[in-house]
Structures are given as structure tokens and as C-alpha cells.
Amino acid sequence: MPIDDNLARYSDFSFATAVVIYAFALILLSAEFASLRTRALDALERTPTLVRAGTPVVTTTADRPGRLVEPPRRSRSDRLGRMGMSMVVVGLSAHLASIVLRGLATARVPWGNMYEFVTLTCAAAVLAGLIVLRRASLRTLWVFALIPILILLFVAGTVLYADAAPVVPALQSYWLPIHVSIVSIGSGVFLISGVASILFLLRVSYSDSSEESGALIRFVRQLPDSRVLDQLAYRTTIFAFPLFGSGVILGAIWAEAAWGRFWGWDPKETVSFIAWVVYAAYLHARATSGWRDTRAAWINITGFVAMLFNLFIINMVVSGLHSYAGLN
Template sequence: MIVHETLARYSDWAFESAFAVLTLAMVLLVAEYATYRADRVAERELVPAGAPAGGTPAGSQVPGRIDAPPTRTMSERLGNMGRALVVVVAALMVASIVLRGLATERFPLGNMYEFVAMACTAAVLFGLVALRKPSYRIMWVYLLVPVLILMFLAATVLYADAAPVVPALRSFWLPIHVTIISVGSGIFLVSGVASMLFLLRIRFPKDAEGSGAFGRIAQRLPDAQTLDRLAYRTTIIGFPLFGAGIILGAIWAEAAWGRFWGWDPKETVSFITWVVYAAYLHARATSGWRNTRAAWINVAGFVAMLFNLFIINMVVSGLHSYAGLT
């Protein structure tokens, strides 16, 4: 199998450019967060269609008078610029993945660098859909923090040169199984961030007295019910994807190793992670567990997913310890 060095170099440049642009977007979004006013966003969402910013119905406008368009605050302008850059980041990350695949003439999910790149891309793309409402947009600054950290680790500690994969990964199951798992992991990242912000919002409710720096940070977040709803709806999407990935991995294991399940460390922790998320969905639907208890279970699932990605792949030996994973 031939490796096209030029395409591989372009892929690395696209990934590095995505990291640089995401850093700039993070600066703009932090500036937006520092000057954000949740009450102004709420006012905008309550204004009916066709009405001016002051809330006067369109039918009561004075004939012949031209109402000035609503002005945007500096916070909104900074946020819009930051989110526009996030779209550029998504395009660069997709380009990096595609170029990596063309460079190696295989599906670009053969090592941890490529897996993390795919998961981060899924998180950013899903965030563009899930956080499109004005009341959610302020959460971008929190979603991008773990994405930036993961991208930094992928480009440094986890980086692997473009190369053919080991024989164990030369299967049509690779793009099916690993793509579903990586996309599910990216979606769970959004869900985990939402639950952590929910717990912060519950700890520091609106207009809390003497709450300090964390309280001032929490005041700019959406209300607790909105955050809890986002975490739940996101998990509903990621849960069946992750479960399907585990099942397809078992089918691949039977074809490659002659058994569906062997309690390999990677298999075991993946199953535990799936069970934790199943427990979260059950707790979320159970009276008495819907609030903080369910959110903590969701956070535990997110931690288990990170443990499976880093500790199991890089520290523990098993049948999945190949292709640059250790």
C-alpha cells in the first residue's frame, strides 16, 4: 500500500490550521461569554416574528415610519464571529480526515490520532446542530475546551505518521465499527458537557447570593432545565450509536478472532460505559432521580468513555493494543 506524502502533509496542515482557527474562535467566544447578558437573549427569543426589537407588534407600527433594525451588542458580534470560525474549523477537520484517507488509501481510523480527530470532528459538527438556538450558543465556550485539549493531545502525544494499518485492521468492518464508535463518542462529549453545566447551574441558581466566581460564571448559562434537556436528548442520539458500535465490534471479533466476546479490557470497559449510559437514561425517566443523581451518572459515563480511550488504549494490554494505540 502506497502512502502519498504530499496528501499526508496537507492533511496535517489542515489539522494544525483547524487547531489554530479553533483557538482564535475560543478567544472570541470567551470574550462573548465575559460580556454576555442572558436576559437580552431571552428578550430576543420572546419578540414575535415581524415585530421590532422593542416588542411592538408589526400591526401597530406608525404608517410611514421606518423602524431601525435591532442593534447587536458587542457580545453578540464577538459570538457570531467565533461561531463563524467554528464552521471553518469543521470544514478544515473534515478536509484533514479526507486527505488522510486519500494519502493512505484506507479509511482514516487506524490509530488513536485518527480516532480522536474523528471524534472531535463529530463533536464540532453535532454542536453546530445541537447548539444552534440562541439560548444554547453561549455553551460553545465550554464545548470547545475539551475539543481543544483532545486536538492538542492528538497532534502531540497521540500523533502517528500516515502509514498502512496492521493486518488485523484490514477489514471492511473498520469504517463501520470505528466510525460509529467515534461519532457516538463525539456526541457523548456534548452530552457530558451539558450535564456538568447543569450541575453547576443547580449549585448556583439564578441571582444566588455570595456565590463567588463560579456563581458569576453560572449566571450566564441557560437555566438548569434547558441544560438537562439538552444532555438527555443528546444521550438519546449517542446511546444507540454507541451500542450499535459495540455489537458490530463483536461481529468483527467473531470474524477476526473466532469469538464474539472475550472480555478483553477494551470490550469490557466499552460495555461498562454503555451500561452506565443506559443507567442514566433509566434514572432520567425515574422519579426522584431525574435531577442531580441522573446528571452525575451521565458525567460518570463520560469519564468512563475517556478512561476507555486513554487508559485502556495506552496503559492496559489487550487484543486492541495495536495500530499505535500503545
């Protein structure tokens, strides 16, 4: 089918719009993170009454029984954080619109080259973040999730960009929407897990520091508790691990249909298997006494690095049967 150039342009515009909105969201959430120390000091000066924001309470005093008392207004940092989260949702809407329009323009599933794969993976990472980072106490972690997402989107829109076009004959299979989408979603969730483990290592490394000053010390102390970060990395990996493993298995089935063998130790297959084994080792280490802390986190980060290596180095440098990057 012919390519719809108008829809392709709308897709590119939606992609650029999503990147700009994510950048504004990063600025707002960074401003909230920077003001955490001020917000904590302000909280100490408030009354200790536990009142949910936006809910009026009735107090009884000797002179004015039953007087309606309005709760304190939300802090400036909290408003910045809420605006940032709203921008993330709007950015994801534009992001998904870009993917849908790309598919309509090409009359196929829109993940047939590296540009489209990275776009889908980043969308999955943002959606995963909206689910696992929905609590206000974890909202500042969006600063560290959006940074790699924006970097990946920038690389996708510049270095990896490919014009809307039909996929090569080898990818014209019903396995493409199944295999690639599962791997992409799993990779997006692994991004959140990797960021959580990196921040966990920072939190543990400086949690016992006796220094009261220093930019790095203040930065680390504003992060959530190390146990929260560890649980976040573990739970997201538990979700992504079977997805990624299923993607590898389905890829092997597709390989048998396309090339007449289930497994041939192609570079892409090999590194994917290595990444899967590393994540399996992380889950095992996380459940083993004595390995639950920093050593398990390092294994998780190694798995994330293997995923990035598989995405960029294997696709762009190493030649193999999976060389479908779509680069000019």
C-alpha cells in the first residue's frame, strides 16, 4: 500500500511535540526536586494536624465551637510536581498519537525499524512510570526516568530516524507485532528498574555519610528510602522478566519459520539471551540472603547495560540476521 505522507508528517510533528512536552515536564519536576529541602522546612513550621490536602475539617474551640477551618494550601513545590505530572500525561498522549499515526501512514504495525522500536519502548517506559511512580512520595523519581527517555527519543529522532516506508520482506510477518511489541514493552519496564537500581546504589553509598553539607549529600538525602528504591527495582523486574523471556521464545519460533532453525547464535540472539540470564541472576540474587543489597543491584544494572548494548551496538555496528535498523 502507498505511504500516506500527510499522516507521516503528522506523526513526526506529534513525536516532536511529545519530546518538547516531556522536556517541560522534566523542568517542572526538577524544580520540585530542587525545592524538597525548602518544603521539608516549611512542613516543620506547620501545625501537626494531619489533614488531607483540599479537605476542610471542623474543629471545636472554647469560643467558636464547630468552626470550619480550611486546610493549608498546597506548597509551591507540590504544585510544580502536579503540573509536571500533568505534562507527562499530555506528552504521553502526543507520543502515542505519533505511534498510531505512523502505523496509519504505513498501513502496518509501527515498530519495523530502530526509530519506531525506540519510540515504542520509551512510550512503554513512560506508561510504566505512570503506574509504578503514581505515589507522591515517588514523584521525584520522574526526574531520573525522564532523562534517559529524552536521550533515547532525541537519538531516535535524529540518528535513528527513518522515513515512513514499508518494512523489508523478512519482517512482513504476523510475528512482527507479537514478538517486537512484547520485547519493547519489557525493555521499557527494564528502564525504570535500571534507574531505580542506580539511585538505590547512590542512596546506600551515602546513607551513612556523616557530612552535613555538599551538593551530592543533599541530593542523595532527597531520594526515597533505599528500601523503597530496592523494592521498585525488584517489582518492575519481576513484571518485565517474563515478558522479555516470552519475547525471546517467540522470536525463536519466528526464526524457525523464517530461517528454518530456532536458534543460531546470531549476535542479536546471543546478547538477548545473555541479558535474560543476567536478569534471571538478579532475581535469584535478590531472593538470596547476603546478595539482596548492592550486589544484586549491580547485577540489575549489568542487565540494563546489556539491553542498551543489544539495542545500539548490535543493531548499528555488528552485522547479523537481525540487521533491520532501517538506517540510511
